[in-house]
Amino acid sequence: xxxxxxxxxLLPAGWAxxxxxxxxDGRIAAVEAGAARAxxxxxxxxxxxxxxxxxxxxxxxxMAGLAERRGPTEDSFWTWRExxxxxxxxxxxxxxxxxxxxxxxxxxxxGFTAVAEFHYLHHDVDGRPYGDLGEMAxxxxxxxxxxxxxxxxxxxxxxxxxxxxxxxxxxxRRFLNDPDRFAKLVQRCRAVAAGLPDAQVGIAPHSxxxxxxxxxxxxVAAHPQGPLHIHAAEQLKEVEDCVAALGARPVAWLLANAExxxxxxxxxxxxxxxxxxxxxxxxxxxxxxxxxxxxxxGDGTFAGARYLGAGGRFGVGTDxxxxxxxxxxxxxxxxxxxxxxxxxNVLAAHDSVGRRLVDGALAGGAQALRREIGAIAxxxxxxIVALDAAHPDLAGRSRDLWLDAWVxxxxxxxxxxxxxxxxxxxxxxxxxxxDMIAARYRRTLTRLLDAAP
Amino acid sequence: xxxxxxxxxLLPAGWAxxxxxxxxDGRIAAVEAGAARAxxxxxxxxxxxxxxxxxxxxxxxxMAGLAERRGPTEDSFWTWRExxxxxxxxxxxxxxxxxxxxxxxxxxxxGFTAVAEFHYLHHDVDGRPYGDLGEMAxxxxxxxxxxxxxxxxxxxxxxxxxxxxxxxxxxxRRFLNDPDRFAKLVQRCRAVAAGLPDAQVGIAPHSxxxxxxxxxxxxVAAHPQGPLHIHAAEQLKEVEDCVAALGARPVAWLLANAExxxxxxxxxxxxxxxxxxxxxxxxxxxxxxxxxxxxxxGDGTFAGARYLGAGGRFGVGTDxxxxxxxxxxxxxxxxxxxxxxxxxNVLAAHDSVGRRLVDGALAGGAQALRREIGAIAxxxxxxIVALDAAHPDLAGRSRDLWLDAWVxxxxxxxxxxxxxxxxxxxxxxxxxxxDMIAARYRRTLTRLLDAAP
Numbered sequence: 001x002x003x004x005x006x007x008x009x010l011l012p013a014g015w016a017x018x019x020x021x022x023x024x025d026g027r028i029a030a031v032e033a034g035a036a037r038a039x040x041x042x043x044x045x046x047x048x049x050x051x052x053x054x055x056x057x058x059x060x061x062x063m064a065g066l067a068e069r070r071g072p073t074e075d076s077f078w079t080w081r082e083x084x085x086x087x088x089x090x091x092x093x094x095x096x097x098x099x100x101x102x103x104x105x106x107x108x109x110x111g112f113t114a115v116a117e118f119h120y121l122h123h124d125v126d127g128r129p130y131g132d133l134g135e136m137a138x139x140x141x142x143x144x145x146x147x148x149x150x151x152x153x154x155x156x157x158x159x160x161x162x163x164x165x166x167x168x169x170x171x172x173r174r175f176l177n178d179p180d181r182f183a184k185l186v187q188r189c190r191a192v193a194a195g196l197p198d199a200q201v202g203i204a205p206h207s208x209x210x211x212x213x214x215x216x217x218x219x220v221a222a223h224p225q226g227p228l229h230i231h232a233a234e235q236l237k238e239v240e241d242c243v244a245a246l247g248a249r250p251v252a253w254l255l256a257n258a259e260x261x262x263x264x265x266x267x268x269x270x271x272x273x274x275x276x277x278x279x280x281x282x283x284x285x286x287x288x289x290x291x292x293x294x295x296x297x298g299d300g301t302f303a304g305a306r307y308l309g310a311g312g313r314f315g316v317g318t319d320x321x322x323x324x325x326x327x328x329x330x331x332x333x334x335x336x337x338x339x340x341x342x343x344x345n346v347l348a349a350h351d352s353v354g355r356r357l358v359d360g361a362l363a364g365g366a367q368a369l370r371r372e373i374g375a376i377a378x379x380x381x382x383x384i385v386a387l388d389a390a391h392p393d394l395a396g397r398s399r400d401l402w403l404d405a406w407v408x409x410x411x412x413x414x415x416x417x418x419x420x421x422x423x424x425x426x427x428x429x430x431x432x433x434x435d436m437i438a439a440r441y442r443r444t445l446t447r448l449l450d451a452a453p
Numbered sequence: 454x455x456x457x458x459x460x461x462x463l464l465p466a467g468w469a470x471x472x473x474x475x476x477x478d479g480r481i482a483a484v485e486a487g488a489a490r491a492x493x494x495x496x497x498x499x500x501x502x503x504x505x506x507x508x509x510x511x512x513x514x515x516m517a518g519l520a521e522r523r524g525p526t527e528d529s530f531w532t533w534r535e536x537x538x539x540x541x542x543x544x545x546x547x548x549x550x551x552x553x554x555x556x557x558x559x560x561x562x563x564g565f566t567a568v569a570e571f572h573y574l575h576h577d578v579d580g581r582p583y584g585d586l587g588e589m590a591x592x593x594x595x596x597x598x599x600x601x602x603x604x605x606x607x608x609x610x611x612x613x614x615x616x617x618x619x620x621x622x623x624x625x626r627r628f629l630n631d632p633d634r635f636a637k638l639v640q641r642c643r644a645v646a647a648g649l650p651d652a653q654v655g656i657a658p659h660s661x662x663x664x665x666x667x668x669x670x671x672x673v674a675a676h677p678q679g680p681l682h683i684h685a686a687e688q689l690k691e692v693e694d695c696v697a698a699l700g701a702r703p704v705a706w707l708l709a710n711a712e713x714x715x716x717x718x719x720x721x722x723x724x725x726x727x728x729x730x731x732x733x734x735x736x737x738x739x740x741x742x743x744x745x746x747x748x749x750x751g752d753g754t755f756a757g758a759r760y761l762g763a764g765g766r767f768g769v770g771t772d773x774x775x776x777x778x779x780x781x782x783x784x785x786x787x788x789x790x791x792x793x794x795x796x797x798n799v800l801a802a803h804d805s806v807g808r809r810l811v812d813g814a815l816a817g818g819a820q821a822l823r824r825e826i827g828a829i830a831x832x833x834x835x836x837i838v839a840l841d842a843a844h845p846d847l848a849g850r851s852r853d854l855w856l857d858a859w860v861x862x863x864x865x866x867x868x869x870x871x872x873x874x875x876x877x878x879x880x881x882x883x884x885x886x887x888d889m890i891a892a893r894y895r896r897t898l899t900r901l902l903d904a905a906p
Contacts, residue, residue: 021679028826043633063844064846064858064862065807065850065854065857065861065862066854066857067797068806068807068857068860068861069798069801069804069805069806069853069857070798070801070802070803070806071798074796075796075797075798076796076797079797080797099671102845104709121505149582155567155847175591236795245650254722255871266835292780292788295788295789295792296788296791296794296797296861297791297797298791298792298794298797298799299795299850300795303791321864322861323861323862323863323864332788335749336747336748336792338748338749338750338751339748339751339753339754339789339792340792341751342689342751342752342753343527343528343529343751344520344528344529344530344532344533344749344750344751345521345522345523345524345528346751348522348523349523350523351522351523352521352522352523353521353522353523354518354521390895392555392891392894392895392898393517393518393896393897394892395895395897395899395902396898396899396900396902396903397518397519397902400522401518401519404518404519404522405503405517405518407516408518408521408749408775408776409517409518409775409776410776411776438845441845441848442843442845442847442848443848445845445848445849446848446849447849448849449848449849449850450849
């Protein structure tokens, strides 16, 4: 049982001052605003719930910046994917653990306190399963344990190379399972996650191009509990191929053929008709938006104004991890909308855009991760980010203007300390294990890229 | 005379190792690659010329984040402008100096070593000139002197409230001059800039809405030397108003009615036809792009692929200063293109996008600022940025991949040290006067915003 005291803390009802939290077993037991500080540990700064990162492929952090160069033909998501396949084709379990720990550390330092790992790199480099089918999943869990980030582990079901059950390519052989082996993998994931505080395990059918309708139905039926994430409608070519193969656009097909509800997180959902947008918003599912990756990969712009106007739920993810910055994702989400609409403050229903985006990403992220996070309230985990109240970019600002400054002005430079389960993991902007994790990552990447063909 | 030694330095011909620079009076006297280090000061890291920031309204840094909230009507550039007018209506010369010093310090810490200040806040709060017509210009120069950033001072000529010589509003009274008083102001600017190393003075007719064709011609004729900057085609409403008033779109009108050449920097140029795009590219002028501000203000997306394909010159500016990050501007420039084209690596002619954008912004920025900067070569100023070679985000990377990592992955966190005129102004990522300048800015903003109605 610990007592924490905050000068300023964002509660579900709004900003409060002099807030005392009682924390037991990593969870909030009591919240008292306008309280006395005596006897409590003081957490300086402007505090809010840590943001959930609802979509991450951790290993891709290691290739950040390697594909920002023009190839012989026009570059696209699909040429980027070839670079990604070549990179992951060299990764050992040790490599994945080192890269994931570095990525998770950077997430914590930027204001994310939990991550949903959409985990599709399962097997050895030749495509054969490791002796332990959950070898790679165990490495993801180890990276989460080392950094203390909250984990929702989403083993990905990947069965085909493209629509119509196309044969997989060599670059995809590390991802493949049939429904039976996938069930064993999910079991292993539950076992490796059991050692982490309040970790969740769900499933992630990769996309409508990587599963068949039959195998999707089989996998969903075999795993009726827990979060369910799927990539959909990221690229126009994918939408066209889906219409050709399945007779409907990806989001429309899912809405018609799967019971899309609050269990679901539809990643990207970039290309939707107005009808798809309204129906996804009404479904209760979360749209998993990855604004920096979606811009980086040239995906396109999500129909944010219409979707939020229809009451749609959303959260943000770092996806490819080319840039890891919680505020930066929220900023790009709004900036992409402004460019598309040639207007300002597009995603705010009223007042502060920063507050609107933080509130939305907290609620949608908590739902997508299926963990008791995203709010300062009894029963939720004490996962909290404190911004530096003395930073000049906050001078003269208060309350929601702090969030506008975080999102639009200063970004991760404002993150001063981060608590997970009520305990400090970031102090003065640095993870407590920063030097060790960074050094191991540097060694790993130097070796991997020196050995590259 | 000083000797500097660099492990890696980006020369006009490409990357070089073990480079010895001789610096005299702030300028490069000699460059020797593959040299011995003995007797020279060692500048660790990965070094490149400092980036020129070709468009800045320094005082706007103080309102960063204050307008990211939904108003009673649809928000736009024009509602943002009302917030800006209200903010500047309270600023004293001391305030402007404190804010400008803070903004210039942040520019240096992010990798900019020179700035073109598009300076339109001339008079006292009631619109009357200060006893010294150049009072505010002197404060800009003082901020440049204190931070050591290179300065191109562009007093702005502002004569009307809108197209057709409309009467100015109260919010614009601090900007106004007739051509005669403007000539005196330019004289005063030359005097205040004379104390700065290699400072330049030019002119900045504000925009086609703030001048008449006659007064524009008079001012350009009266000041035939030095850089000439003008805002054009930032907003669709401005384009429509220009067509209604002058019978042509802004860029087309300038190309037809002014001798647009290498002296000119056309700021924004967001909304152009294909013909305007091709002709501006052929004019030799620089397009002054401000990607983060243009996204923040909902301006729209510059026709980058076509313009660069036609050989157009460009540079980047921080404009409203809502976010100050040299790499961040280059990143948003490319990301906005990717979103518009749904493709990747749009602005690269070949190979590295980071290198293409850095090369372009160095050359175009140097031309727009009319200073001997932007390249490591004899006669140029020794304005140099060194990235942290030990940063994990650079592990295993080399040469142009360092620039891709700076632009797309790590941004200003990579900037380790900055030299201006061969002398250190930023060390370990912090300006040598950081604490003093930040404390004064904090006091200034706290007072200004506490006093706000």
